[in-house]
Amino acid sequence: MPGHRLTRIFILTGSLLAFAGFYHVLQYVSRRPITVLDEMQGPWSSAKGQDMSLPVSEYATTSPVYSTGNATVNGDANTLLRAAMVALVRNSEMDGIRATIRQVDDRFNREFGYPYILLNDEDFTDEFKDKVQAITKAKVYFGKLPKSHWGLSPYVTEEKVKAALAHNKDRYLYGGSYSYRLMCRYQSGFIFKHPLLAHLDYYWRIEPGVDYYCSLSYDPFRYMRDNNLVYGYTIAPTEKELTVETLWNTTRTWMLENPELLPEKSFIHWAINEKSKYTMCHFWSNFEIVDLAFYRSAAYESYFQHLDRAGGFFYERWGDAPVHSIAASMLLRKEQIHWFEDIGYHHPGYAHCPNKPEMLRNCICDKGQNFMYHGMCSRRFTEVGDIYKDQA
Numbered sequence: 187m188p189g190h191r192l193t194r195i196f197i198l199t200g201s202l203l204a205f206a207g208f209y210h211v212l213q214y215v216s217r218r219p220i221t222v223l224d225e226m227q228g229p230w231s232s233a234k235g236q237d238m239s240l241p242v243s244e245y246a247t248t249s250p251v252y253s254t255g256n257a258t259v260n261g262d263a264n265t266l267l268r269a270a271m272v273a274l275v276r277n278s279e280m281d282g283i284r285a286t287i288r289q290v291d292d293r294f295n296r297e298f299g300y301p302y303i304l305l306n307d308e309d310f311t312d313e314f315k316d317k318v319q320a321i322t323k324a325k326v327y328f329g330k331l332p333k334s335h336w337g338l339s340p341y342v343t344e345e346k347v348k349a350a351l352a353h354n355k356d357r358y359l360y361g362g363s364y365s366y367r368l369m370c371r372y373q374s375g376f377i378f379k380h381p382l383l384a385h386l387d388y389y390w391r392i393e394p395g396v397d398y399y400c401s402l403s404y405d406p407f408r409y410m411r412d413n414n415l416v417y418g419y420t421i422a423p424t425e426k427e428l429t430v431e432t433l434w435n436t437t438r439t440w441m442l443e444n445p446e447l448l449p450e451k452s453f454i455h456w457a458i459n460e461k462s463k464y465t466m467c468h469f470w471s472n473f474e475i476v477d478l479a480f481y482r483s484a485a486y487e488s489y490f491q492h493l494d495r496a497g498g499f500f501y502e503r504w505g506d507a508p509v510h511s512i513a514a515s516m517l518l519r520k521e522q523i524h525w526f527e528d529i530g531y532h533h534p535g536y537a538h539c540p541n542k543p544e545m546l547r548n549c550i551c552d553k554g555q556n557f558m559y560h561g562m563c564s565r566r567f568t569e570v571g572d573i574y575k576d577q578a
Contacts, residue, residue: 289398387477457511473529
């Protein structure tokens, strides 16, 4: 019948048009450039607040998926890099990390949408996860530390550690704290090995209970990449000498035993003075933006293993800040290390507020908080340069 023939013609025509449209999409997909976002697509591409508190065997091959936030993927200039804000945090620090995330979003991340990765040696509570997810539109991933990454080093004995904690209890802050030493060892040699960070090229370490004073109109991760930077910091104080009594001598031994792992020139002159004495200068690693290829390098891994075998994370109180800083100055050139002067920042103990008018106008802070403009380590960073490895 004519009516039925007309219906079949409409159906056939619609099918041909749909196929043509589908073919056009396939042709576009096959022609367009592959972006970082494409490469990161995985089973959780639309999920928020992913809980990664699973056995290692189950989470070892999974990774965060990067949302575009307000950035676009049309061209490299606005494509998100493989980067995230990362924190080691306890359930009891829920309010502190929520405040930090809110500030990072307000100052920077709301315009970009980089994910947050939160790690804990225990399971995060449902309340923690719910309230953290509620504070941000960015994706949040929760991870539990592998047991092999968190615990007593196999190179120390429990008896000697107990004796060291008792001896150092009243000598300096956290002198008798076992958990603080676990944290320092983990941050020094394991955080970048967590499966959730496996596909990251950069990480920005954040902490609960800190303040970010200044708005940023650019992407610090991209700034690092575009300027061939490896390590970024904002505050550089001196370490308490009692906590690192043998750290430099142990480092010196590693340098003498592994000359093939050292670059011809490095910025080690910042960490040691003209008399080969450790200056105690370090980058305060509670804020650091790092190209993770550095921590994953054979040289850094060899250095960390050497330190771990020496036992100083437990017998003394070697912090991740001096370890990261000595490694950076020993293995990098000055031009690969960057002071984010425009990132005003406060962590209990020190604060940095930019005093340059073009920076200060983007900040809410007292320019009198200018530790970095008169600190010894900041002056030394400006004054010294790279030296050859046989001069170190």
